[in-house]
Amino acid sequence: MELKLRKVGNSVAMIVPKHVRQRMGVKEGDAVYLTETPDGYRLSPYNPEFSRQMELAREVQSKHRDALRELAK
Numbered sequence: 267m268e269l270k271l272r273k274v275g276n277s278v279a280m281i282v283p284k285h286v287r288q289r290m291g292v293k294e295g296d297a298v299y300l301t302e303t304p305d306g307y308r309l310s311p312y313n314p315e316f317s318r319q320m321e322l323a324r325e326v327q328s329k330h331r332d333a334l335r336e337l338a339k
Contacts, residue, residue: 267283290311291311301314
């Protein structure tokens, strides 16, 4: 899919078609994240840094499950 870049004020905007925004689950004002990949770039509504932090938290929770359970009492 080809997207056009258009001048908006002093900036340049990329216009994303409505059906793409609907499939991504985003609307005007939402944040999207552009991530560089080995194959190019990826546009996503999900924050890759948050995903990485959650994965680290899951590892800690799994490794220290018993200690966390005791602390929660």
